[in-house]
Amino acid sequence: MDTPALARTPVSLCLHYKKSIMDRSKIALFIDVENLTHWLKNNGPDLLITELSAIGQLIVRRAYGNWGNPCVQGFQSELNRLGFELIHNFHPVSKKNSSDIQLTIDVIDYAHNLPGIQWFVLATGDSDFSPLFRKLREMGKEVIGVGPRSPLSESVKTSCSKYLYTGTEHTASKKELRSNTDDAMDLAEKILRAADQTLPLSTLKNGMLSVDSAFNERDLGYRSFIDFLKAIDSIEVTQDGKNKSWTATLKGSDPAGEAREGNLQDSLVRSYERLLRKKQWRLTSSKALNEVYQLARHHPQQSKERITEEARKHSQMLTSVEINKALIILVRSKVLRVSGFSDAGEKLWSIAPELNLARTVDAAMLSRLFSACRENGTKIEKAALRDLLYGKYDDNALEQLIEQASALQEKAEA
Template sequence: MEYIARIPDLEWVVLATGDSDFSPLFRRLRELGKSVVGVGPRSALSEAVKKSCNRFIYIDEERQANNSSKAPLRDEAMELLERIVDKFPDGISLSTLKNEMLEIDSAFDEKDLGFSGFMKFLQSAPEIVCLYESRNVWHAKPFSTVDKVDKLPGNAVTLLKPTTDLYKRSLRQSGWKACESSFLWDALTKLERRFPKGFTRSEEFDYLLESFGHSRTRGEFRAVMYILYKAGFVIQQPSNQQDDPILIAKTPDSERAMSKIIDSAMLHRLFSICKSQNISFAREFVYPLLNNTYTKEQFEKILEQVQN
């Protein structure tokens, strides 16, 4: 702050920290009209910091290079894209769209997801955005606002063409966000050991933050909590009290056994979504969503159980 007072022409301030204790300083600098760039590792703690920055740059290159770590980041980016573009049914220029995304997530960078540019990122999400050129400027509009089929007889039904990304988007909209099996297993076993007599939702979140906060985001914690609950591994205990419900973790015999149950729960939800939204159910686009690997016979047996 002393430098700001002594050098009034200073416009940009770069702070290399992911410590949320610095958030008040970041906000104060912005109140003074300064542009603030934060630099630090990707973690749940740095999320509080990046909201106070004009731009936040992650430096954990090793994790970004891991393809398995890109999946949740891509899901978060697609969710953000969908939230923004849906506000502009008549279209929005790509430059404005990216600025809107950075306003909400100052750390967004399509290059972290493996794309060479913002246009390439948008082209990878045809189920979310439609791109078009107007007066030599590229724009995007929600895919849902585009007239996708010619007029059909009143009693006709058309099935949407399936893709893995469409399935992911539909699951995400229902609250189901993909998590890798190893993370789910680590979280479940740690919860059972730490809280043998049960825990509240807030205790669950705080413990996951304490255990994995250096390498995971809050969105990933919420996704893990949701999946473990919906798959029946975190169970609410009966209680007459009005306070927070008590939950208890139940760990199966192995990670593979857990993943099979989670896959079944996901497939049951996806099948219901496809049925209600007139989306064709295609097995080849479902395989990438599974945590486990199955033989054709095993997969067909799971599908039969799900559909019944």
């Protein structure tokens, strides 16, 4: 006689639960406490553990630091509550962090001795752990890096499966957020164009993460990856009626003038940004543009490579991508011009004298936008234009700027 289903249920649920636990990916988490004190103060580890729970089972939790240091002593209780093993590292030399070496040794030890661990999460701050990340990837492990946004993190994240910004040291401006969104949308389009076929959303997102491991649609203001893709007019997102899976493909044309969203002005701004991208004009933040401009102004007669190198050295926040976009804008606005040649024949660049940076850049940008709008049959709305501009203009000044941009457009097309 068969056992009634109700009688089997508790045992079945128990076995199913145990099996699901066994099947989940194993994760090891390592934190270099002294490099991430601000992140710890803002409940960083707790939030990270919550995010990691969606990936698998966290079986190793280790936090490294000199626990005799008053700056980190206050974190012990909370880390202990979260289940971390606290690893003490005494620093015999002032300002030298021996935790980096101990953490590296332990990570490799766990990777060799516990092969079941598939994910290694390293919250390490500004230390350059790229060789360790690459070694773990060579061993077939998935690596998540955690740290503040900085030029160093931009180079480290290429060695990770995914990179998470601690997010407490930097708040993106509206223009910077639009620039980051523009980059992400461009990346999605490039991957679909290279694939030349319809892709499942999971495949598309994995492709984006393989190029930019820090990509996260929520950081750009979207609730889901589907919402992010639906905001890109050149991409069509569809759901298979049979298995309910979602796919994405490039549309035959880019209806840049379409208003997908309820807010017409926001939709026009996004359309303008995409049209500018077609004209090889990539947006960047006012901060990046001003910093690179000031650096080039105070260091004339330099190659682009030298300007980029100096910008990386002087700025703790600008990434190589931001610096490069700022340089391109300065060159295409004719703010940065060739002023000579080195002995090796390399172009040397200097800032054009006596100009208004914001107005010059805005006029050059609008001239390209007007050309793209005419080609695509997209209307020009002054209110939407203001959101793109670097400068602040009253109605009269905006009219003059539009006239200047229109004259530049006519000259370029003559």
